Amino acid sequence: MKIVGEKLETWAQSQSNIHDKDLFVRSAFNRYYYAAFLITREMLGEFDAKWKHTPHRGIPELLEKALKPPVMHQLKKGVRNNIIGDGEMKRLQQNLQIATSELAKMLRQAYDLRIITDYEPETAIVVDENVLLLMSYKLSSARSWADQASKYCKIIRRVWKDAGLD
């Protein structure tokens, strides 16, 4: 999905007509959002099949609230059974907290922009030299959403596995 966004971004840059440029920029933002969303949704589906069907706008909250209880339950069980120590539990808890909160923050921002691109055509793009912006968001920054989602998912998966969860 990210490569589609990149192609659209290249096309957007090459459009001389501002209306056409606007359309390509919107589509590129949209694809960049979906790339990050799909990466996150795949991970959530691995953890719990019903999480795969969470509506888009509910994903950040799910990341912030639903992942912690099973991980903490398992970690505390590990401490009680003398399988892991307090230090290990705190380390994994902190990794989970940082990664889920950063991913949620990014997806909230990306989803907001995706809604603007799809439902608010009156909010026009801005071209500042070669920088393409919608609201205050740079299209070039949106290009990294998928990579950011991948890196945070990698950390979250690692915590899940290290806690001994399925």
Added chain:
Amino acid sequence: MQDLINIEGIKEYLESQKRAFISDVRLRPSDESIMLYVSQHRVASKAKPGVTSARQLNNIKKGLAGKYSRKVEVILVQDDAQQALESGFYQILNRKFNDQIVSLYISFRDESVVDAFIEVSILTGQLQCEISEHFKTVLEDAELRLGTIQWLSSPSELPTLPALLRALKTLQPVNLYRLTIIIQKSYKSVSDKWLSHKLDQLRKKGLVIWQKDSETYVLTDKALGYIPAGTRRTSSDIERALALGRRKW
């Protein structure tokens, strides 16, 4: 009584509450949610003039949701500064440590404290110390403080005991040779010596039994009670059933 919604009214209300850290407010036409925009750098662990906290933002959300009967969302706006800093720190550390840093991610705990995830090709205790010290200095030069560093040493990472128990559940009864080969698929730096030591630890904790006649390891009831059971495709029970199916008896 529910107040009629209008964007100027919301802005005036927020102004009267001295919420200057909210950089923008708008109504999202698709679902009529009230959207509040706050720069990431205006969020700290405790609220103070010009700076807010997660708790205060939550209270503002609740206040507005009650006043206008609308969903309220807060968007923490991340500017490009964080990515630029990440990229800069990554290059500085790699220059100092001869390209041993595979990746570096940072997260702002508040406006001045940075937590980091650092992935290193081959992590040793000494290298970990040296990178920490150097990174701390680099941050201090940028008037930032180091919170914690989490090490993601991909090729040299080792499984935790819970992860090891879960692998044992799938494969048991299993000898050291076979277990090492299978664990090494996910954790390259695991050696049979390291694994044997960990299995001995688990045996002493009453989680694993060493079967002398067959030279294999199996889990105890206590360990089986610890590992989650389920019916999902990725659950340890299903993985075990599939592993048994593949096993040559």
